[in-house]
Amino acid sequence: MKSVKVTGYGGVDKLQVFTHDIPKPKEGEVLIKVKACAINNTEIWMREGAYGSGAKSGWRPEGVTFPRTPGSDITGVVQKVGQAVDEDLIGQNVILYPLTSSGEVGQEHIAEDMAFIGSEYDGGYAEYVVWPAELCFAMPLDDYVESAVFPVSGLTAWHMAEQLNILPGQTIMVTGANGGVGTFNVQIASKVFGAKVIAIVGDLALADRLKSLGATRVLSYKSDKLAEEIITVNGGPIDGVLDVVGDALFSVSLEVLKKGGKFCTSGSAGGQQTTLDFRTLYLKHIALYGSVLGTRDEFQKLLDAVREGKIKPVIDRTYPLEEAGSAQTYFKQNGKMGKIVLIP
Numbered sequence: 624m625k626s627v628k629v630t631g632y633g634g635v636d637k638l639q640v641f642t643h644d645i646p647k648p649k650e651g652e653v654l655i656k657v658k659a660c661a662i663n664n665t666e667i668w669m670r671e672g673a674y675g676s677g678a679k680s681g682w683r684p685e686g687v688t689f690p691r692t693p694g695s696d697i698t699g700v701v702q703k704v705g706q707a708v709d710e711d712l713i714g715q716n717v718i719l720y721p722l723t724s725s726g727e728v729g730q731e732h733i734a735e736d737m738a739f740i741g742s743e744y745d746g747g748y749a750e751y752v753v754w755p756a757e758l759c760f761a762m763p764l765d766d767y768v769e770s771a772v773f774p775v776s777g778l779t780a781w782h783m784a785e786q787l788n789i790l791p792g793q794t795i796m797v798t799g800a801n802g803g804v805g806t807f808n809v810q811i812a813s814k815v816f817g818a819k820v821i822a823i824v825g826d827l828a829l830a831d832r833l834k835s836l837g838a839t840r841v842l843s844y845k846s847d848k849l850a851e852e853i854i855t856v857n858g859g860p861i862d863g864v865l866d867v868v869g870d871a872l873f874s875v876s877l878e879v880l881k882k883g884g885k886f887c888t889s890g891s892a893g894g895q896q897t898t899l900d901f902r903t904l905y906l907k908h909i910a911l912y913g914s915v916l917g918t919r920d921e922f923q924k925l926l927d928a929v930r931e932g933k934i935k936p937v938i939d940r941t942y943p944l945e946e947a948g949s950a951q952t953y954f955k956q957n958g959k960m961g962k963i964v965l966i967p
């Protein structure tokens with residue numbers, strides 16, 4: 624089989640094509656023929672060593688063991704089963720819940736031993752992957768590429784909306800609204816939770832597409848009056864912020880939140896560090912939430928909402944597996960709309 628592996632921390636030249644044996648599923652595992660694998664920022668930061676400083680950057684304190692096959696948004700078809708797995712699974716189309724954990728139900732994503740496919744395990748930049756059978760769910764759509772966009776970004780977005788406990792009619796600002804996570808934040812906040820969504824993008828040429836996903840208003844972060852515009856279009860301060868941008872829009876977010884408003888972050892595409900005047904937080908009673916991925920139950924709810932047509936895949940473009948380096952380079956550009964998918 625072929626796979627693309629990261630050979631060490633560094634640039635895209637650290638992504639190399641390998642040919643090796645197909646892995647064997649162990650007890651409780653299945654072998655999946657990968658049909659599509661969407662890209663996430665996490666595997667780019669894993670390669671760049673951006674999760675920490677020095678030689679041990681990764682999701683876990685011990686860092687990543689190289690060579691490692693990245694890729695955590697995987698769909699495919701079950702080819703073989705290991706011991707103690709029902710043979711009826713062979714031939715089924717599946718989508719992978721992307722993490723293992725000993726955490727109790729509802730706490731899987733925050734267990735200390737949480738480990739992630741594509742970082743602690745070999746992932747989907749490959750023709751085959753092995754994964755626990757109990758973490759393989761039925762694919763939500765007929766198409767492998769369309770289904771592959773949901774796991775990491777969709778699960779993250781769903782969990783963020785749950786954390787803010789969004790209520791129908793509330794106004795929620797979504798930053799990075801044209802990105803992988805943002806396109807799901809727009810859809811989930813509006814179409815599942817019933818919120819009015821103010822979507823923030825760079826290029827207003829994307830406004831109609833964001834409105835078709837459920838945004839009520841679309842504004843550009845390039846405006847120097849963004850905070851004023853948000854308050855004007857909403858007729859007052861807003862209820863919550865679903866953020867993946869970090870520093871670049873943090874002060875605007877705090878400015879436009881109402882007293883008792885809630886801010887949830889799951890990313891920092893526009894700057895990892897910021898400054899904070901504590902008085903803003905306590906005088907406005909603002910609650911800050913940090914968010915990574917989500918639970919198995921949330922994953923199932925996400926897939927159900929996809930099946931019901933409430934959440935649609937948004938795909939910017941696809942690449943063949945061997946062009947993973949070009950795909951990751953493209954991922955880092957501004958102005959994309961939705962997800963990038965690799966096809967083995």
Ligand SMILES: NC(=O)c1ccc[n+]([C@@H]2O[C@H](COP(=O)([O-])OP(=O)(O)OC[C@H]3O[C@@H](n4cnc5c(N)ncnc54)[C@H](OP(=O)(O)O)[C@@H]3O)[C@@H](O)[C@H]2O)c1
Nearest residue numbers: 664799802803804825871889890891892893915916957958
């Ligand atoms: N915690 C988790 O579970 C989790 C899961 C998935 C992703 N993430 C994180 O979430 C972030 C976004 O991921 P993604 O997959 O959505 O990435 P993406 O598809 O590349 O989208 C990034 C978004 O951020 C916007 N952006 C970038 N720089 C900006 C700036 N200076 N000011 C305002 N907006 C800016 C982009 O807008 P333009 O294109 O218009 O410039 C784009 O909408 C990343 O930090 C990623 O690591 C976290």
